[in-house]
Amino acid sequence: MLGKDSKIKSEDAETIIGSGVKVEGSFNAFGNVIVKGQLIGSLETQSDLSLRDTGVIEADIKAKNAFIAGEIKGNLGIEEKIELASTAKVFGDINCRVLTIEEGAILNGRCKVGGEFSNNSREKKKLKEEPADLD
Amino acid sequence: MYFYIYDSFLAEKKYLRILSKIETRLASLDIAGKKYQLSILRSVKEIVDEILTKESPTIIVVGGDQTFYQAALAAAGTSAVLGFIPTEQDSLVAGILGLPINECSCDIISARRIEEINTGRINNERFFSSIIFEANKTTIKADEKYEIVPQKIKLIKVINLDMLCFDKIFSEPDWPRLASNPKDNQLEVLMGTPERKLLFFKKKEKRDSLFFVKKLEIKSKKHDQEILIKVDRHRTVKTPAVVKTAKEKINLIVGKDRIV
Numbered sequence A: 001m002l003g004k005d006s007k008i009k010s011e012d013a014e015t016i017i018g019s020g021v022k023v024e025g026s027f028n029a030f031g032n033v034i035v036k037g038q039l040i041g042s043l044e045t046q047s048d049l050s051l052r053d054t055g056v057i058e059a060d061i062k063a064k065n066a067f068i069a070g071e072i073k074g075n076l077g078i079e080e081k082i083e084l085a086s087t088a089k090v091f092g093d094i095n096c097r098v099l100t101i102e103e104g105a106i107l108n109g110r111c112k113v114g115g116e117f118s119n120n121s122r123e124k125k126k127l128k129e130e131p132a133d134l135d
Numbered sequence B: 001m002y003f004y005i006y007d008s009f010l011a012e013k014k015y016l017r018i019l020s021k022i023e024t025r026l027a028s029l030d031i032a033g034k035k036y037q038l039s040i041l042r043s044v045k046e047i048v049d050e051i052l053t054k055e056s057p058t059i060i061v062v063g064g065d066q067t068f069y070q071a072a073l074a075a076a077g078t079s080a081v082l083g084f085i086p087t088e089q090d091s092l093v094a095g096i097l098g099l100p101i102n103e104c105s106c107d108i109i110s111a112r113r114i115e116e117i118n119t120g121r122i123n124n125e126r127f128f129s130s131i132i133f134e135a136n137k138t139t140i141k142a143d144e145k146y147e148i149v150p151q152k153i154k155l156i157k158v159i160n161l162d163m164l165c166f167d168k169i170f171s172e173p174d175w176p177r178l179a180s181n182p183k184d185n186q187l188e189v190l191m192g193t194p195e196r197k198l199l200f201f202k203k204k205e206k207r208d209s210l211f212f213v214k215k216l217e218i219k220s221k222k223h224d225q226e227i228l229i230k231v232d233r234h235r236t237v238k239t240p241a242v243v244k245t246a247k248e249k250i251n252l253i254v255g256k257d258r259i260v
Helices: B011-029 B044-051 B065-075 B091-097 B100-110
Strands: A013-017 A023-029 A033-035 A038-044 A050-052 A056-063 A063-068 A071-073 A077-078 A083-084 A089-093 A094-096 A098-102 A106-107 A112-113 B002-006 B034-037 B060-063 B081-086 B114-122 B126-127 B130-134 B140-141 B147-152 B155-159 B187-193 B196-198 B201-202 B204-214 B215-220 B228-231 B235-238 B241-253
Touching: A013 A023, A013 B011, A033 A038, A038 A050, A038 A089, A038 B091, A056 A063, A077 A083, A077 B034, A083 A094, A094 A098, A098 A112, B002 B011, B002 B044, B011 B100, B060 B065, B065 B081, B065 B091, B065 B241, B081 B091, B081 B100, B100 B241, B140 B235, B187 B241
Parallel strands: A013 A033, A023 A038, A033 A050, A038 A056, A050 A063, A056 A071, A056 A077, A063 A083, A071 A089, A077 A094, A083 A098, A089 A106, A094 A112, B002 B034, B002 B060, B060 B081, B081 B241
Antiparallel strands: A013 B204, A023 B147, B114 B126, B114 B241, B130 B155, B130 B228, B140 B147, B140 B215, B155 B187, B187 B204, B196 B201, B215 B241, B228 B235
């Protein structure tokens, strides 16, 4: 094994999208993702997302947990918990198990909180069609 | 069997005492072996290729980082074990792999703690440590999925085995790691602005972004312009370039105090 302290497994790796760059496209990561810059497209990680106050995301997001202090234009499908800080601006639908909102945060969209997490927020339940009785 | 490659600068008289101490320590540890002296007439690759014809060799480079990089690339993908006895105080490899300089490294060679390390590939060439290029003249596509558009950064460093900084490492809350992970089959892409000296004061280096990629396509923004990419601090490759992790790995002898 290489050094225990500094070694990061691929799933723990911490991606940092800094304020000096813009990312465009489908961004997939295994580890935690910190966004301080701009991301346009889609974002998916098996770990946590931290969107700092300088960060802007125009994308649908899938993650385990999310801490939001910046701006999002897109839907959030979060497995566990979403924390909206006072500087957060979210324009899109939210689907998560736990939601905390700090005073001052802006949320403009539909919320589905609690119960079982559905990975696809757009998934629609099929309506059962029963044969009509013609009397 | 141990084979020692001595760097060309070690032929100078001032290194006689250091070499004598190293050789005495190797003999007392019972790991002395055949010695090859680098010169203008014999390259590292030629020597390593000759050693590789022997059965299960252990190749030890005595000298500087650049010679070690060349030996590592020549020995990649083979069953040979590679060690390093650094003789320069400012050796970057020594710091990363936890190797003390001069004769103190002999004990680490003797302990034979071996790690399998990745190598990187840029176009048809392999690289061991990192590549560096200017950010503002290039377009970068990662893993064929997303594009990274540099806006306020100057340099991009793609790392296989190196420190996660441009010049001097310093701790920051979002940057807990000191060095790359050369075993994860991924390359670290560090973006930022290196330290600058402006008349009477210094502007500290700024690390901005860090990505983990398997493949990176680097192109010039202008079709008629070629951007120079510095490879392992001494070679250059021109754009367009495709950078990825190579299949060939290296068996390296590392120290207990390594930081990767």
